[in-house]
Amino acid sequence: MVPALSTSTGEPNTKIVKGTVTSCGDHYGCIEDRVFFSIDAMIGPLCLRVGDKVLAFVEEDPLSYDLRATEVCVLVEDDRPREPYSKIHEVSMCVSQVREDNICLADEYYFYLDSISKAILGFMPYEGDWLDIEYSLEQESSKITIHSLKATKCRRLQEVCVTSIHKRQGVLNHTIFFTFHSLKCPVGYTPLVGHVVNVVVVQSIRPNYNWRAVSMTPVDKLYRLGS
Template sequence: MGATTSRPSCSCCSCFPDCGARRFLRMLGGVVCICPCNGRSVERDQTHLEGEPNSKVVKGTVTSCGTDYGWIEDCVFFSRDAVIGAMPLHAGDKVLAFVEEDPVLHELKATEVCPFTEKELQEGINSKIQDLSVCVSNVNQNIIYIADEYYFFLDSISKAILGFMPYEGDWLDIEYSVEQGSSKIAVHSVKATQRLRLEEVCVTSIHRREGMLNHTIFFTLDSLCLPLGYTPVVGHVVSVVIVQSIKPNYNWRAISMTPVVRPVEGAGPGNPSSLLFLYQ
């Protein structure tokens, strides 16, 4: 079964806040939940999702919200009619969502969004889910090994929400459940333990495929997001996004880098030469 563009929901059920949250949370734990709504039954479990390779249940935070639409983690779009419940969502609300990836455009869209509270988690609705801050011990293609004991597969939707490809030594905060009798874990949310943006730092060294910023932040060209056509050189001044990552003598890794430009005297809309690249 391929990815679908719409799903039946419990939006007509008088008890939708509890019903919707419980259904989503039990799905994350791998437990089938059948929720009667207006004479219909909605049944979702991990088996159904495995048949839809471009779909995933994710947990996240609403980062912006307009009258008729909003964004989860700044990268998952949802429309008003996808929200289960009458109460409007606001920035900062915690939600569970069915997220689908457009196989051509690789854009993420939530087809169903349900708010929930941490209290619901604490009351054991989804007691199988655990959270952990952990260091990546190895990466083999899209398989991420953590703590030399467990591993998980980073699918395209989770990678898009995370915003970068993990690297050995990176610290991640994950919510997961353990697959019984296996060292493989099912990850339900993942983010960098610490993530910062720095303006105007200097490339201080490059050796083969690795380099340093301000002598304190390391990067690898194999895992660094760069503007098309740009290659960093020693002395360039750049803006970077960094994550907490452990390497001998260093605690931060740059995951993206953009050269800094500044307007100079005589700048004007029709004068492209009026931009001064700080690395030139």
């Protein structure tokens, strides 16, 4: 009997899967005897071993229904008793600054964006993004420990149009902005003005816009060839 996988919604045609490594060779491995991955998909410096708990971005082949992980990271679960000052809080906060290795929230708290928190969230945060967070506050510090992390609002939109691009930023349907720095696209695809795309958007506040696209897939596969 195949063990059940714990999943949550991720990118289009993708699931974020929590599972156990059941086999691992020099160049490939398998999660729960169902999800294949190559070592190149591994995020972070740790080496995988059989029995490791992992989070993975998993794509399903629409024809064969085979499951393949495109990104895999070790899930470190801390079951130690928490001190009284580590009481878990729930709050919605806006990202005020994104630095090289940490995320600032409402100019008050910060946390390190490691491979685990990024895999749980499913996208790279950007200034103005609203996040729902479960966290505990480290004693006498503004650094927080993240226990749960997700976009406050997230939607999937079908067949929207790229209406403008300027340098490393662009706009969809004149109402949704995106940045190339934090946008996930299929390999080899670059959006251009006039392209019709399917997108995942999150609530993100900046002048004239309330939504940010975090992933984009062209409706017409010919776009991938630059036509």
